[in-house]
Amino acid sequence: MKTIVQYPLVLFSVLAVLFFGCEKEENELTIGDDYTLRSQAGVNAFTVTENIRTLTISGTDITDLSGLAFKNIRNLTIENTGITNLQLPALSAVTVSFTIRNNAQLEAIDGLDNFKFHSGALLIEGNPLLTQLQGLMHLKVFKGDLTITDNVSLGENVPCSFDTVGFCVVKYLMNNSVINGLVTLSNNHPNAVNDPSLIGEMGGGNIISYVLGSKTDVEKFAPLSDSAMDLRITGTDITDAVIGTIKSKLKAVKGTLTVENTMITTTETFFNSVNCMGSIILRNNAELVNPQGFKDYRQVNGDLIIENCPKMAYWGFPTGAASFSGIARIEGSLRLNPVPGMGDGGAGFSSLTYVGGDMEITGSKTAGDMWNMDTWYVVGGGIKHIGGSLIYRNHYKVNGLGGFQAVEYIGGDVTIVDNGGPDGLIPTVTASNQVGFCIVKNWVNNGVLKKDNPVIQLRAKAGDALIDINTLPSCN
Numbered sequence: 001m002k003t004i005v006q007y008p009l010v011l012f013s014v015l016a017v018l019f020f021g022c023e024k025e026e027n028e029l030t031i032g033d034d035y036t037l038r039s040q041a042g043v044n045a046f047t048v049t050e051n052i053r054t055l056t057i058s059g060t061d062i063t064d065l066s067g068l069a070f071k072n073i074r075n076l077t078i079e080n081t082g083i084t085n086l087q088l089p090a091l092s093a094v095t096v097s098f099t100i101r102n103n104a105q106l107e108a109i110d111g112l113d114n115f116k117f118h119s120g121a122l123l124i125e126g127n128p129l130l131t132q133l134q135g136l137m138h139l140k141v142f143k144g145d146l147t148i149t150d151n152v153s154l155g156e157n158v159p160c161s162f163d164t165v166g167f168c169v170v171k172y173l174m175n176n177s178v179i180n181g182l183v184t185l186s187n188n189h190p191n192a193v194n195d196p197s198l199i200g201e202m203g204g205g206n207i208i209s210y211v212l213g214s215k216t217d218v219e220k221f222a223p224l225s226d227s228a229m230d231l232r233i234t235g236t237d238i239t240d241a242v243i244g245t246i247k248s249k250l251k252a253v254k255g256t257l258t259v260e261n262t263m264i265t266t267t268e269t270f271f272n273s274v275n276c277m278g279s280i281i282l283r284n285n286a287e288l289v290n291p292q293g294f295k296d297y298r299q300v301n302g303d304l305i306i307e308n309c310p311k312m313a314y315w316g317f318p319t320g321a322a323s324f325s326g327i328a329r330i331e332g333s334l335r336l337n338p339v340p341g342m343g344d345g346g347a348g349f350s351s352l353t354y355v356g357g358d359m360e361i362t363g364s365k366t367a368g369d370m371w372n373m374d375t376w377y378v379v380g381g382g383i384k385h386i387g388g389s390l391i392y393r394n395h396y397k398v399n400g401l402g403g404f405q406a407v408e409y410i411g412g413d414v415t416i417v418d419n420g421g422p423d424g425l426i427p428t429v430t431a432s433n434q435v436g437f438c439i440v441k442n443w444v445n446n447g448v449l450k451k452d453n454p455v456i457q458l459r460a461k462a463g464d465a466l467i468d469i470n471t472l473p474s475c476n
Contacts, residue, residue, distance in 0.1 A: 316347020
């Protein structure tokens, strides 16, 4: 069934003159066509991709929406269907309202990899088997209100060891300032919280943030519980022995852990004993060398940022038992700046395939032994998903883009500049196993770059003109 609502041109002209300031809002609410799909056959036959004001999908024989091709929609309602996993891989934006309710078989909202923008109301209501909301993790902007109610299996309150578990998705969106609006939780799992600020909190209000600014602060540290929210450790009198005493007082840091301006040399006295459940920031630690405290980590549930730790090693062997080589996913951004040395073909991150935010690997123009990331690619398959921008620059001995052959998704811009020098540069075309800039043209041609009009900056060495992407050949 299709209903097309038409308005006289004269009426629109008058409204434009009298209410020019509200024109965009009025158009958003009134312009477009209305559709209702009541069967799987109707879903399969639906090919409209533009100018959809309202789409209602309702029918118990409807089990699969993955073939729907529209990217943008104003109002979307999915109700009383037989769907078990809500998948709309093409959907990018909902601009007025999104309703998911009374779907008796729905267990997961998961296949929304391109759903980046929501404006207006999002209502998730009355889905008795629903336990997963991880499809919302891809949102970058949410302007409006989120209401989650009467989903009796959803949201049992557990520590947010992973952002993708239950209501931890909502907490992730709030903590990262994605949601700009009211969040309402009610009548969900019997052990779910109704206050969004208590999602993942198990300490009866005793889980708070701390700043330890000196050796004395560490020695006097007496946390209210065995978990902290955010923890910042800083001070030039903080050594390996000093930071090692914290593990007898804390078991977990749930938010952001920052270690900066210390004299520690190893991560093994802290990170292998304290569960870091959110972002990890290591900054301005001049003597930090040993990364083995991370050898058992498999996922980082926020950012991993290592800045100005010039002696940090990125050992890669044995894979999964050295430094960062066991980490498969980083939900936030990965930022390494600078990386004066990452030998063994990038083996220090050989398991990593997914970065949810930006991926920046900046080197040093005076030192470094990372020729490429071929080992990363051969051992673990290489990086596949970069949710934000790719920045790869300033490396002393990088002479190829090996390691990036498997990239399937880049959500932001691409900057690959000023790598290599007397020992070789990144070539334009792949040759002698040196992957060239042509791989970027492949990304353009194959739809890997998801941002509209991304900024692409490519340059072999400082002083050269930027390469015009339109002049690049594709790689064979």
